[in-house]
Amino acid sequence: MARDQLVVLNALDLAKTQWYHFTAIVIAGMGFFTDAYDLFSISLVTKLLGRIYYTKPGAAKPGTLPPNAAAAVNGVALCGTLAGQLFFGWLGDKLGRKKVYGITLVLMVLCSFASGLSFGRSANGTIATLCFFRFWLGFGIGGDYPLSATIMSEYANKKTRGAFIAAVFAMQGFGILAGGIVALVVSAAFDHRFKTPSYHENPAASLAPQADYIWRIILMFGAVPAGLTFYWRMKMPETARYTALVAKNAKQAASDMSKVLNVEFEVEEEKIQRIAQEPANSFGLFSKEFAKRHGLHLLGTTSTWFLLDIAFYSQNLFQKDIFSAINWIPPAATMNAIEEVFRIAKAQTLIALCSTVPGYWFTVALIDHLGRFFIQMMGFFFMTVFMFAIAIPYHHWTLKPNRIGFVVMYSLTFFFANFGPNATTFVVPAEIFPARLRSTCHGISAAAGKAGAIIGAFGFLYAAQSTDRTKTDADYPPGIGVRRSLIVLGIVNFLGMLFTLLVPEAKGKSLEELSGENGDENDGEKQAASARMASV
Secondary structure: OOOOOOOHHHHHOOOOHHHHHHHHHHHHHHHHHHHHHHHHHHHHHHHHHHHHOOOOOOOOOOOOHHHHHHHHHHHHHHHHHHHHHHHHHHHHHHEEEHHHHHHHHHHHHHHHHHHHHOOOHHHHHHHHHHHHHHHHHHHHHHHHHHHHHHHHHHOOOOHHHHHHHHHHHHHEEEHHHHHHHHHHHHHHHHHOOOOOOOOOOOOOOOOOOOHHHHHHHHHHHHHHHHHOOOHHHOOOOOOHHHHHOOOHHHHHHHHHHHHHOOOOOOOOHHHHHHHHHHHHHOOOOHHHHHHHHHHHHHHHHHHHEEEEEEEHHHHHHHHHHHHHOOOOOOOOHOOHHHHHHHHHHHHHHHHHHHHHHHHHHHHHHHHHHOHHHHHHHHHHHHHHHHHHHHHOOOHHHHHHHHHHHHHHHHHHHHHHHHHHHHHHHHHHOOOOOOOOHHHHHHHHHHHHHHHHHHHHHHHHHOOOOOOOOOHHHHHHOHHHHHHHHHHHHHHHHHHHHHHHHOOOOOOOOOOOHHHHHOOOOHHHHHHHHHHHHHHO
């Protein structure tokens, strides 16, 4: 037990679950709802963009986005997200969580709306404009990662902190689901009003003029949930841990938490000054002391998030191609443009509903019972198993009688990603680092994840195609690029298991116990080590 714990922080650690916990989950979680909607909705409309802007007159089949354009459209928001995580993570420790929180939300609202208004004199001009706005959309989304996680961890009690942080992240599942539902509703509404023939029946008429509205409406809808939560975000008080341990304003911390907990707290100015003089509260991010205390922890959180996102984002971004390979989505030429959007949205909604969303909430329910370490290790293990089970006999799964089995196994990889490292890699960095570096370290960890996502978006989208232009399509068995990609992703997941050994267990400990901020010089180090050994 930390010997100098502030009364106000101890009250937060021991507080029973109250209304303000749920309010914080919804306010922070709606940011993640919007994040997921914006990041993943683009995969619903990329084929439509190819039809609209890259179909050549008189061509035998609908146009598709060139590989470089497809990679840019899918990956540019991830580049912005990486930059935003580093910048806003650092800024959240310098200016405070609340001050920076509203900036990220405004950026998300404006750029979601602007993405749907992308125009240009040529196809490449329109795509370039879209990429510009999606970069800045990603920049705002990036800030939401460290800020939401840090705010929730610093508001939560230590008994259910993991569940509360995971619940914020679990809103991402609903955002992915909402993207599919919005695409279903919009495409169904237009398709029912404007019936068009398939491309084979009439190439000129298969693309209804209204198709250009569909992708714009789907992308612009991301501004709605973010805008609805702006007022409530601005009403949230700054976290007591930032105010007391970083800003060193004992009076403000006591006042803010008195309103939140409906309990009066004494102002502990002397204790805050004494804590500030502790050696554990003086080292910086690039110091030898940080490397000694938290260097392996930061390596563990960055490496596991990096490896996880290579697999997770690759699966999401080219799942439409996988569904096409097993003929779950028919060839583009047999459908009109709007029907293709409907079918892609239907497939992705089904995956989200049956595996993605349940996986998140299994983590919420069990993380404070099983522990972060166990869930992360288990998730990586089963992702490895199912990825190899899909990839090695890949052509077996493409046969019509076996397609349902393929979908089930593919769904299980998503389930164990979310009941596993996709949630825990978000939770742990918000718990194990000192308050003055917490947002920064979470941002660094999240940025490493987005670096992995960029590799998935730019690298595996190419790998999933036959990229050797010296050979004809007949030289490649169907889906050879996808199969090789899945094998590589299986190896990536296995490496994630190994690097999980560097991540400490944070279950049941206060944030100050884990970081050693209020106790003896080695308290945090000992607590983290003992917790990890207990979990193993």
